[in-house]
Amino acid sequence: MMTDFCQQRLPEVLTAHEIALMQRYLALLVSRRQLPPYVGHRPNWPRMAEESGIEVARLRAVSRQLKHALEALIREIPKLPPPEPHLCRPPKPLGRGKRTRERNSADALAPIPRTTRSRARRGSSKTKPGPKPRPIIEFPPADPGPWQDLSDFPTALALHMQRHGDSCWQLCRSTVKPHEAFDRKTIQSWVSGDNCPATLESFEILRRIELRYRLPIGYIRSKLSVTNRSTRSLRKLEGVSTAERRRLAWHLPEDFDLRSREERQEIIDWVRRVIISGTTDYRKYQAAAMKHRFAVQFPGLLDQRDRRKPDLSGAQVSRCAGGNICAPPSLMAEMRDLIAFKMSTLTAVGYQRIGAWGHETASQKLEHVGLMLGALAAAPDSPIKGYGVPIPNLTLALLAFPAVWDWYLRWRERKRGLFTAWEVDMLRTALALTRKETGWLRQSPELAKRLGTIPGLISKEDVSRANNNWDLICDEMHTCASRLVKEIERVARVHRDPFEPILVVLEAESPLGEYRKITEEISQSIPDERRYPVAAAEALRSFLMLRIGLHSGLxxxxxxxxxxxSPGEIPASERSLNDLRRGQLRWSTRENAWELFIPSSAFKNANSSHFGSKPYQLRLPDLGGLYEAIERYTFSRPRFLHSATDSQTFFVKTVKKTSADAAYDQTTFYEAWRLTIQRYGIYNPYTGRGAIDGLLPHGPHNVRDVLATHILKKTGSYEQASYAIQDTPEMVAKHYGRFLPQDKAALAAQVLNKVWEASSHK
Known part of the structure; x- marks a missing residue:
């Protein structure tokens, strides 16, 4: 490597003879494991000229090129094995001055006159001014006086250095081996707080310091603030993209690079299987399905943003980002009319309807219809195995034909292997759209004009019948959908068990107490705000997400x-919050506490008997450092925004260059919660971090399961459980509470056993 460097970088300035001398000099440095001579942070050109036989002026002329080679030697030589014994013998010294330059090639290529800097210093007649260095003592005696156990890393290190009489220079001489490239200024930066250990080499020096001061292993290191692993230290993480490297770095042990290839692969496989993706059957199915996107999207409607890329292929089909299909203009107009019909405050003149859609319901229906149309449009020979309907032929009028639904339902059964409640919900949508007098499809006969023949699904006769008698087509669809709903409900199964990721929590005696361990893990892992302000703010945000979720069950x-x-400001009125359909976290001067105030209209089940048109109000308890965390988070909250507009929501995401705004949406909030569980919730046996062994990644909705199950196990009351999650006892029994027969028997036994316990004391 050094030969190539000299041949490529030095011929412009040095002669061939001088290049040969430099090659020999650099090769001898490597063979003897000798670092290049430096004075401070600069190469010692006079000494290098003496050792290599090249004039100082000539070396200075190529100083810029040589610095790269010298820095590479300083990095790599300490990593090499020790040199052979015969290479460490003292060589014959070279001559100096003009006589040296006049030597022939054989004499000029003589060995270097020293093997280490220390040997050169000992052989020199010059003596350094000032006091001589103190002798190195392996275990220096400590000051017998009392000392205080400090929690801060810089002050704790400085304290023990002072107790043992060490300066930064003396400590560096005592702990760093001669062949190691470790600067004493690094220890100075540790003591001053400007830097802290973050690499394997630094942790090894820290371990030696603990041994030198006879402290417990890990004592000083425990004072470090917890931060994410630096991806630069993972040199042996091969075949991994930069994005995945960032995700994996948090979950890999510090000695990852020192382990065998088999162990490293085992760790990576475990992290990918358990932490990154989760091991449930549904997660595996979902991960495979997401690789092939096929849905029809409606950019500009509701939350479906326009993410289209320029179509450079010249094809007529417009593709959205990720492989989805952008709806053609005619289909976009139809869907816009449907959304307006179901979401407008007043029904348009000439139309009738029963009920209206909220924003979330409309967004869900938009997605479900897009999936159905996308399956019809997908090519039969693609991984989706769709029907191959031409994109221009897509229209909402297809939803009025039983043959289309029959193909789609069978396609979903082949894809999943079973029927679920999802298909029932889609059929109920078809029932609502084709219902007499109030169905939107039935009231839109003009859709029949956009129908085209689709071999095997819609014939010319079907198109003619639809144009002549649209009501008859809707009647047939309504009858067919009513029959299919009953048949599928009979065989429908649960594909995604919502309890599976948190099963280890729900099976605990106190589910809430078990889940609370995650918040305790976060509070113990918050980095130092002075050194890592954004990381500390993100940890506080994760802590408050879980804490407020556990207190409120929202x-x-x-x-x-x-x-x-914020305290001191005037809270929003109930009317304004009702118009926004949002709640507010605010300081109550009357209660002298933080409270949540949410109008009933903001809830999904606003018409439930739980609310009775009354707002939801909850005073948060000042327990477990909650109020302190809120104060610290609100102070750090502007760090997330950067130049983005403040959304005025309590939780804001960290704004990146690609972020449109700081507000969370449904997907990003779910991912933020899931990331918190991955980092702090799941116990990692390779790093020792994480709160709960056996936990799997999940989203915020599972908190409601935890609260409902906890109250059921403690009280057995579905009504009290419904109070915790703002719902009805029937919904708790059907969806949220995991109250098994053995839990019921155990609760009853607590009452019955008191009789026997009382009799045994007589």
């Missing part, structure tokens, strides 16, 4: 859309 929508009013 749904994700209410939690992420919650506004914030």
């Amino acid at each position: 749904r994700q929508k209410n939690l992420r859309q919650m506004l914030y009013c």
